[in-house]
Amino acid sequence: xxxxxxxxxxxxxxxxxxxxxxxxxxxxxxxxxxAVTAIKADPYLNVDAGTLNPIEHGEVxxxxxxxxxxxxxxxxxxxxxxxxxxxxxxTTGQIFKSIIEKExxxxxxxxxxxxxxxxxxxxxxxxxxxxxxxxxxxxxxEIGGTVGEYQNLLYLEANRLLKLxxxxxxxxxxxxxxxxxxxxxxxxSKPAQMSIQQLAQAGIQADFVxxxxxxxxxxxxxxxxxxxxxxxxEDIISAPDVENIYQVPLNFENQxxxxxxxxxxxxxxxxxxxxxxxxxxxDALTAKRTVRIAMVGxxxxxxxxxxxxxxxxxxxxxxxAAANFNFKPRISWIDSAQIETEGVKVLAGFDGIVVPGxxxxxxxxxxxxxxxxxxxxxVPYFGLCYGMQLAAxxxxxxxxxxxxxxxxxxxxxxxxxxxxxxxxxxxxxEGKNLGGTxxxxxxxxxxxxxxxxxKAYKSITGSERHRHRYEFNNAYRDRFEKEGMFIxxxxxxxxxxxxxxxxxxxxxxxxxxxxxxxxxxxxxHPLYLAFMEAIAQSKxx
Ligand code: GLN
Numbered sequence: 001x002x003x004x005x006x007x008x009x010x011x012x013x014x015x016x017x018x019x020x021x022x023x024x025x026x027x028x029x030x031x032x033x034x035a036v037t038a039i040k041a042d043p044y045l046n047v048d049a050g051t052l053n054p055i056e057h058g059e060v061x062x063x064x065x066x067x068x069x070x071x072x073x074x075x076x077x078x079x080x081x082x083x084x085x086x087x088x089x090x091t092t093g094q095i096f097k098s099i100i101e102k103e104x105x106x107x108x109x110x111x112x113x114x115x116x117x118x119x120x121x122x123x124x125x126x127x128x129x130x131x132x133x134x135x136x137x138x139x140x141x142e143i144g145g146t147v148g149e150y151q152n153l154l155y156l157e158a159n160r161l162l163k164l165x166x167x168x169x170x171x172x173x174x175x176x177x178x179x180x181x182x183x184x185x186x187x188x189s190k191p192a193q194m195s196i197q198q199l200a201q202a203g204i205q206a207d208f209v210x211x212x213x214x215x216x217x218x219x220x221x222x223x224x225x226x227x228x229x230x231x232x233x234e235d236i237i238s239a240p241d242v243e244n245i246y247q248v249p250l251n252f253e254n255q256x257x258x259x260x261x262x263x264x265x266x267x268x269x270x271x272x273x274x275x276x277x278x279x280x281x282x283d284a285l286t287a288k289r290t291v292r293i294a295m296v297g298x299x300x301x302x303x304x305x306x307x308x309x310x311x312x313x314x315x316x317x318x319x320x321a322a323a324n325f326n327f328k329p330r331i332s333w334i335d336s337a338q339i340e341t342e343g344v345k346v347l348a349g350f351d352g353i354v355v356p357g358x359x360x361x362x363x364x365x366x367x368x369x370x371x372x373x374x375x376x377x378x379v380p381y382f383g384l385c386y387g388m389q390l391a392a393x394x395x396x397x398x399x400x401x402x403x404x405x406x407x408x409x410x411x412x413x414x415x416x417x418x419x420x421x422x423x424x425x426x427x428x429x430e431g432k433n434l435g436g437t438x439x440x441x442x443x444x445x446x447x448x449x450x451x452x453x454x455k456a457y458k459s460i461t462g463s464e465r466h467r468h469r470y471e472f473n474n475a476y477r478d479r480f481e482k483e484g485m486f487i488x489x490x491x492x493x494x495x496x497x498x499x500x501x502x503x504x505x506x507x508x509x510x511x512x513x514x515x516x517x518x519x520x521x522x523x524x525h526p527l528y529l530a531f532m533e534a535i536a537q538s539k540x541x
Pocket of ligand 1: 356357358359360384385386387389409467468469470471
């Protein structure tokens with residue numbers, strides 16, 4: 001069987017959930033017994049997402065092989081419940097970079113390298129590579145940006161070329177938006193019709209339209225949209241707002257989306273199994289007891305929307321684990337600058353404190369105060385990457401009495417560099433060789449017996465994803481252990497610290513990796529489960 005490719009584009013506005021729609025389509029096709037994978041194409045010139053500001057662009061997601069990519073890859077992995085790799089992500093920067101490298105290696109053999117012809121070829125080559133690497137029967141390919149932008153034309157052109165040569169293997173699904181302006185109080189379909197027309201101008205006829213709106217789209221409007229793109233009304237799929245993103249595939253399936261897709265691709269379904277997914281969604285929706293989590297960080301005052309995007313995987317992981325304990329999580333964003341001005345009273349009443357990953361020195365004192373509060377007040381504490389490093393700094397200052405202790409990321413002249421860069425990283429920083437050069441991707445660890453890690457993973461070994469430049473300074477290991485904070489995991493060779501835990505505390509752990517990158521709704525992450533369990537226990541008391 002030829003690999004089938006389903007392109008997904010977005011229209012009218014961004015931020016209407018194209019990543020979730022793509023993930024949902026992929027999940028539905030997987031549930032019908034096919035080997036499915038997904039690709040995200042970002043139309044900008046960055047080579048990867050590692051250099052993008054998460055507050056503006058959303059979380060930088062990291063794959064096992066170290067690829068720093070768009071947060072949508074996180075959704076794909078969570079919905080598909082499978083690991084992806086660097087072939088699942090491309091940017092126009094990558095495309096151009098490899099074309100130019102090929103040109104420099106004389107691979108074009110004297111031919112002109114054409115702006116509008118060679119990139120689509122490169123895109124198609126990469127799709128084929130991805131299919132092979134992931135042994136996929138079906139690829140769902142999400143085109144970043146919105147139709148009508150200049151930037152994503154190269155991807156639409158790749159779609160058009162593939163459709164010309166392999167008409168039976170290629171589909172296009174367009175996700176569009178129907179606003180309900182408050183002054184009119186009625187759903188309007190004109191912008192959607194226009195985005196479909198813009199797609200047609202790029203030479204592409206949509207096979208399905210997913211109509212996003214606040215509420216379900218009625219038959220009258222479905223018919224209007226259907227006429228605009230020459231489809232049947234049943235190919236217009238209603239995609240109303242939902243309480244929980246994991247409901248989206250179930251809503252699509254109620255309209256038999258996967259059945260209709262398979263029919264257009266002339267494929268016979270081999271199975272149908274969404275039973276575990278349905279149970280998971282039901283558990284999350286019916287959870288009753290509230291659990292209050294404080295996420296403490298150096299946030300800009302951008303409002304919850306962008307923040308929740310910047311920490312998407314952490315939030316999702318908390319939700320996955322909470323649902324398992326019948327908890328409904330209420331996550332509050334605590335700006336550490338506010339702790340600096342108002343003190344720890346802003347931390348009162350929380351069941352657990354999380355310090356997620358981060359960079360730089362802004363409002364770090366507030367974070368340190370929050371960590372001290374959690375340590376002394378025996379509040380369950382979970383530090384992720386920077387949250388581990390700063391827990392070490394706090395412990396060094398307040399328990400080991402090393403007044404000036406710090407990470408050299410903040411003060412490179414500190415007398416006590418508790419967190420420091422490795423020699424190879426020093427060269428990279430000095431040479432400004434900063435893109436894609438952190439410690440990235442999956443690293444194996446080994447844990448101590450009796451640690452939170454061992455209990456959570458039910459094993460003393462495991463593997464987790466990383467994204468950081470600085471490390472715990474081994475010169476301080478003994479002093480930490482003597483005073484009650486022990487190294488609970490290291491890399492397999494014992495050289496790098498992977499986790500720190502407090503002995504005399506219900507749950508106080510910092511990990512150098514990002515467990516949230518591997519939590520899935522059907523398989524919540526063991527450490528997030530352990531955090532929730534500790535919270536459940538401390539709530540009982
Ligand atoms: N800034 C720290 C480092 O580079 C932590 C990074 C992170 O939290 N992802 O090591």
